């Protein structure tokens with residue numbers, strides 16, 4: 001198979017690229033290198049089955065230039081990270097809306113299946129324990145910039161759904177819950193690489209808010225094979241799937257664990273949300289997936305624990 005991966009130089013995209021090449025497939029990676037980097041692809045540059053194209057998903061000509069001979073598309077390219085969304089809200093909204101529309105158009109024109117990466121963020125402030133794919137979305141004001149990411153991704157899902165229903169496009173939508181692992185950078189806000197970097201530097205770990213908010217983190221090596229399995233499974237087309245772990249931690253506990261695992265002398269600094277993200281910021285207090293649907297579809301069952309994840313990120317940062 002020859003796959004197009006948008007966002008192929010990003011954190012998840014680069015792991016997916018390696019995984020597919022390892023299975024003997026060919027990969028074309030389209031990336032504008034806004035948050036992704038060629039360093040992420042160092043292990044595959046020069047591989048006979050790999051081609052990198054620098055370009056934006058917002059540019060239909062760039063997208064079209066990648067489509068020749070493509071059998072299926074993973075659309076992962078997006079403006080990501082809370083800091084990115086807050087710093088460049090309008091650009092991010094455009095990328096996340098128009099980029100997806102362009103990819104859906106291209107997939108339709110070439111009649112190839114497409115996996116669209118959405119996000120667990122679309123559930124917003126719904127704190128139900130075990131969010132199923134049909135759970136309600138509880139989203140704050142459209143004038144609060146944080147929610148623009150969730151809004152764009154939700155509209156992407158609706159677009160994908162309508163392309164499937166109205167045009168018969170073969171689509172799969174996934175909602176990853178806090179995917180982490182080697183190569184993820186903390187520069188755009190993601191908490192685990194930030195804590196690990198701070199701990200290794202002996203700096204205080206910045207816990208935003210009271211630290212009692214919870215998340216479930218899932219190793220990228222558990223997520224990537226699931227993406228491939230879903231896009232390879234015709235009976236998954238037209239559906240949406242949560243992908244995540246159910247091992248919960250509060251952010252305060254996470255900070256303590258990172259300090260213990262690194263043997264760091266760092267302290268923990270509580271930082272008010274306003275200071276971290278600006279005035280009016282709303283966080284999600286709890287976000288736990290129910291992944292029964294993905295389990296029943298492809299046997300999805302993450303095997304890496306939070307300790308495994310922290311160890312992997314620490315090893316990555318140290319190297």
Ligand code: UDP
Pocket residue numbers: 082121178189190191192194195206207208209213215251283284
């Ligand atoms: N967070 C934190 N310190 C940091 C970065 C993030 O306490 O230096 C918190 C953030 O406010 C959120 C949680 O960690 O409650 C997860 O943040 P991340 O941006 O990684 O993911 P998301 O908010 O999208 O779940």
